[in-house]
Amino acid sequence: MTQLSPATREKLKTVSVATLCTALYKRGLRNQFIQDVHPLNPHAGTMVGEAFTLRYIPAREDLNPISVFQDRSHPQRKAVEECPPGAVMVIDSRKDPRAASAGGILVSRLMKRGVAGIVTDGGFRDSPEIAKLGIPAYHNRPSSPTNLTLHQAVDINVPIGCGDVPVWPGDIVVGDGEGVVVIPAHLAEEIATEAVEMTAFEDFVAEEVLSGRSILGLYPPTDPQTHTDFSAWRRANNR
Known part of the structure; x- marks a missing residue:
């Protein structure tokens, strides 16, 4: 096994x-x-x-x-x-x-x-x-x-x-x-690593949506400002 x-x-x-x-x-x-x-x-x-x-x-x-x-x-x-x-x-x-x-x-x-x-x-x-x-x-x-x-x-x-x-x-x-x-x-390791990254982004998005932000440009992150905000969120939350 x-x-x-x-x-x-x-x-x-x-x-x-x-x-x-x-x-x-x-x-x-x-x-x-x-x-x-x-x-x-x-x-x-x-x-x-x-x-x-x-x-x-x-x-x-x-x-x-x-x-x-x-x-x-x-x-x-x-x-x-x-x-x-x-x-x-x-x-x-x-x-x-x-x-x-x-x-x-x-x-x-x-x-x-x-x-x-x-x-x-x-x-x-x-x-x-x-x-x-x-x-x-x-x-x-x-x-x-x-x-x-x-x-x-x-x-x-x-x-x-x-x-x-x-x-x-x-x-x-x-x-x-x-x-x-x-x-x-054979996919377990790469799927696990990707899912951790996806979860971090989804947690960020959930916080933003609950604070009143529109999903447009946020989810999916088509607005460049979303990437900037996400990077700042990761640093602040040690994610």
């Missing part, structure tokens, strides 16, 4: 998913925001980590009785114990939240192992309890039945689709109170 540098990880924690999507769009990547996935706790803090994936397929009843969980090599259980600290578990649940991708006990185990977060395009059971844990978690909507009723875990750490976004193991996953974006691993 690609290792995210501490410096890049810290940069990504300071920027929004929306800003990252814009930086990716500039490079022609228009489908990196995971659709219909929402934070259980919007105030859990920014989630950043390398993708570690789990893939479900439609369950076949004769291969997926409840006794499969007695097997220590069951893909769901194995993934929970192998997802690296600092990584984000990303689950392909076929965009189907009718059965649970995981529940409170498994997510608690990921948290205790130091995993940075968990994302599914399906749903979690025990979602009120997961929302109270100290780990960012994203899903479509709550699910009560076990995954055995509809889903069958089959693959760990392979390319998947999550909310219509392709996710390769090692891609960088960032989540905030709005949603989740996937950054191709």
